[in-house]
Amino acid sequence: MRDKRPVDELSIEELERVLAIKKREERQQRIEKMRRSGRIVDNDVAEPSQYAAALPPTPLHVPAPVAVQNPPTQQRETASARSAARISGEDDLAHPYFEDDGSGGAALNVHATAKTTAAAQNQSRFWKHMVNRSLLMVEVAAVAGLLFIGYSLIQAVDVLDRETAAAQQLAEEQRRAGIPTIAATPVLQLDEIVLPGGHTPPTSAGGAQFNFAEIPSHLLPVVQSQLAQPVINRPAPTVETALFLIIPQLNLNQSIVQGVDWEALKQGVGQLQNGVNPGDDVGNVVLSAHNDIYGELFRYLDRLEPGDQFQLQTQTQIYTYTVTGRDIVAPTDTHVMASRGNASITLISCYPYQVDTQRIVVFADRAAL
Numbered sequence: 500m501r502d503k504r505p506v507d508e509l510s511i512e513e514l515e516r517v518l519a520i521k522k523r524e525e526r527q528q529r530i531e532k533m534r535r536s537g538r539i540v541d542n543d544v545a546e547p548s549q550y551a552a553a554l555p556p557t558p559l560h561v562p563a564p565v566a567v568q569n570p571p572t573q574q575r576e577t578a579s580a581r582s583a584a585r586i587s588g589e590d591d592l593a594h595p596y597f598e599d600d601g602s603g604g605a606a607l608n609v610h611a612t613a614k615t616t617a618a619a620q621n622q623s624r625f626w627k628h629m630v631n632r633s634l635l636m637v638e639v640a641a642v643a644g645l646l647f648i649g650y651s652l653i654q655a656v657d658v659l660d661r662e663t664a665a666a667q668q669l670a671e672e673q674r675r676a677g678i679p680t681i682a683a684t685p686v687l688q689l690d691e692i693v694l695p696g697g698h699t700p701p702t703s704a705g706g707a708q709f710n711f712a713e714i715p716s717h718l719l720p721v722v723q724s725q726l727a728q729p730v731i732n733r734p735a736p737t738v739e740t741a742l743f744l745i746i747p748q749l750n751l752n753q754s755i756v757q758g759v760d761w762e763a764l765k766q767g768v769g770q771l772q773n774g775v776n777p778g779d780d781v782g783n784v785v786l787s788a789h790n791d792i793y794g795e796l797f798r799y800l801d802r803l804e805p806g807d808q809f810q811l812q813t814q815t816q817i818y819t820y821t822v823t824g825r826d827i828v829a830p831t832d833t834h835v836m837a838s839r840g841n842a843s844i845t846l847i848s849c850y851p852y853q854v855d856t857q858r859i860v861v862f863a864d865r866a867a868l
Contacts, residue, residue: 511617689725690771692718693830694858695759695787696797696849707792709761710855713830726761733757738814739776744768744786745817746809749799759787768796771836777811777818777844777865784811784844785836790852790859797848801825803861811844820844820863828858835860 509517689695693713701707714722734757736742745752755770756763763769768788775782788796803809807822820843827850828835835845842865850859 506616507620514616689722690759690773690836691833692722694828694833694835694847695769695771695785696764696789696847696858697830698761698789698792698849698855700853700855701792702853710830733763734772736814737776739778741770741777741784741786741811741813743812744809745812746803748803748807748809751796753788753796755786759785764789765793767794773836775838777813777842778816780842781838781840782842783836783838785847786844787847790848790850791855797846797859798852800846800848800859800861801850803846808866809863818868819866821866822861822863824862826860826862828860830856830858832858835862841865 506514692715697710697713698707699705699710709726711719711722734740736757740757741755743752743754753768755768756766757770757772759769759771764787768786771785771787773783773785775784777784788794790796790798790800803822803825805822805824808819809822811818811820826835835847839862844863844865846861846863848859849855850857
């Protein structure tokens with residue numbers, strides 16, 4: 500049965516066998532043609548010596564253009580045997596040999612053709628392999644890109660949900676704040692939880708600013724909202740309002756601002772709005788200023804000693820106070836601002852210098868009028 504497989508599916512040995520068969524068929528046709536035209540002598544022809552007695556010795560003339568001479572007997576026998584072996588297929592088809600190839604060139608051509616075909620097949624398989632690998636890498640990259648895009652979308656949706664929830668909560672708080680309540684809403688006073696004058700050191704990374712670390716965590720949102728609201732106006736001074744603080748030991752003569760909030764202490768010495776005036780018979784006037792920022796007005800407050808005197812001036816009178824003591828307290832020790840049962844004054848500032856983790860407090864009583 501004829502083999503109908505394409506050439507690409509044949510092995511090298513099968514290709515060599517096919518080439519040998521084709522070459523053999525062509526050679527047999529060529530020999531048969533030469534035999535019919537008388538250009539070749541069969542091997543079984545009698546030796547010339549048998550006819551030597553009957554025929555005169557005449558030279559053998561072969562028609563032009565090719566002169567053929569009979570090979571010697573031994574060579575003819577060898578060639579005949581080899582030809583028979585080729586026709587019967589008994590020769591080694593892996594390395595075929597042809598009579599018209601004097602040095603076996605046909606076999607070399609067969610081998611070269613087979614090697615060329617094998618090299619072409621190997622190169623084709625290599626490029627197919629490279630293309631497949633490249634396509635695989637492109638597919639993997641595409642899948643990875645899709646996964647990344649999906650993850651990014653999920654994250655974006657999550658962030659959008661959180662931002663939407665925060666916006667809704669803020670809007671809810673704003674709506675609730677605009678609804679009047681039945682009972683009066685208590686207002687938290689900052690001086691009720693922390694002493695005035697607190698701030699971060701000016702040498703810190705963020706510079707000098709309000710020190711929220713001194714505020715209890717549960718009150719921090721309320722304090723932040725209060726500080727975010729600027730003070731629109733301050734109480735107008737009266738004839739009893741303290742206007743100037745005069746401390747000769749510190750070479751200080753400074754006007755007084757109503758309030759001890761952050762903006763007030765930027766302007767100088769601030770007075771706590773507790774309803775006490777210097778002329779009151781009972782009450783504690785509380786004054787505060789910074790020691791290392793905004794003029795450093797209270798930087799040397801620790802130099803005041805018991806017995807030192809300073810003055811507080813109003814529109815109508817100058818009041819003299821005598822220092823009775825000094826103390827270093829925590830920022831939350833607000834009891835030092837309470838009334839002491841007489842006409843007194845308390846000076847407060849951050850301490851130590853450019854550290855500002857505590858408060859320095861100077862106590863003084865008003866001298867007799």
